[in-house]
Amino acid sequence: MxxxxxxxxxxxxxxxxxxxxxxxxxxxxxxxxxxxxxxxxxxxxxxxxxxxxxxxxxxxxxxxxxxxxxxxxxxxxxxxxxxxxxxKYMPEQLSEDEIRSLVKNEISKLDSPDKKYFGQVMKAVMAEVGNKADGKVVNRIVKEAFDANN
Missing domain, CATH: 1.10.1510.10 (Uncharacterised protein YqeY/AIM41, N-terminal domain)
Incomplete structure (x- = not known):
């Protein structure tokens, strides 16, 4: 249906x-x-x-x-x-751990984990998660990942 x-x-x-x-x-x-x-x-x-x-x-x-x-x-x-x-009408949302895994994967593809790649990582992760995660949550997790690498 x-x-x-x-x-x-x-x-x-x-x-x-x-x-x-x-x-x-x-x-x-x-x-x-x-x-x-x-x-x-x-x-x-x-x-x-x-x-x-x-x-x-x-x-x-x-x-x-x-x-x-x-x-x-x-x-x-x-x-x-x-x-x-x-x-009830939305797809099942990804957990924060699943999002962290995706973010970590995207950051590992970079030459260096520099904050200047923030937009690139956000774009790639949001394209992958689509409607399965809130953009604010993804943004926070990407910031945390870059802060942890610096």
Missing amino acids: ALKEQILEDMKQFMRDKNQVALGAVRMLRSEIRNAEIEKGGDLNDDEIVKLVSTAVKKRKDSAGQYKEAGREDLASKELEEIKVLE
Whole structure:
């Protein structure tokens, strides 16, 4: 089943279950998919939908952090619940150890582990991990790897 069809089926199930938090998250996602399809002028493939889901998860993580800072735990917990629903549509995320292994492998290909190659390593690792890792996590791990080598 295509990801778009899975999202529609889940939305129907959330309606039957009267799960308002999950239903709201999936409705917002479907809306974003529809808007992107209108903008593109055609249907989105699964990879494009995964990118939209990833963006939606990042937005909610940012919102949850801001709500916590403002002392609004109720709103932060709602955002975190929506993240759990949306993450179901993303590929399984790589662990930090797996990312470290990829980073170490890329750095070993270099002539010297100099920070001037940071961008090159980031580009290579992000191309390899795709949607299976958050760019912020990869960035932090690459920085740590270069700091450890210097």
